[in-house]
Amino acid sequence: MYDVEYSEHIETSYAHYHNTLKNINRYARAECLLIILKSTALENTALEEHEKFSLVWKTAEDILSNWKERNIE
Secondary structure, three states, X not given: OOOEEEEEEEEEEEEEEEEOXXXXXXXXXXXXXXXXXXXXXXXXXXXXXXXXXXXXXXXXHHHHHHHHHHOXX
């Protein structure tokens, strides 16, 4: 990891999803972590050909708002 001040494992999560790029159903395990960075400095990330995302900064409020918009309470 890069520029980390604190790291804590929170939980392991499992998901079933459909990979639209490969047109197959997939099963994934994700490790949920709390990471506190020392700064906002970024390090370049090398994506694999199939990875279609970019890194962005979000506030806790942005993340919660996005979650609420996409989930029925």
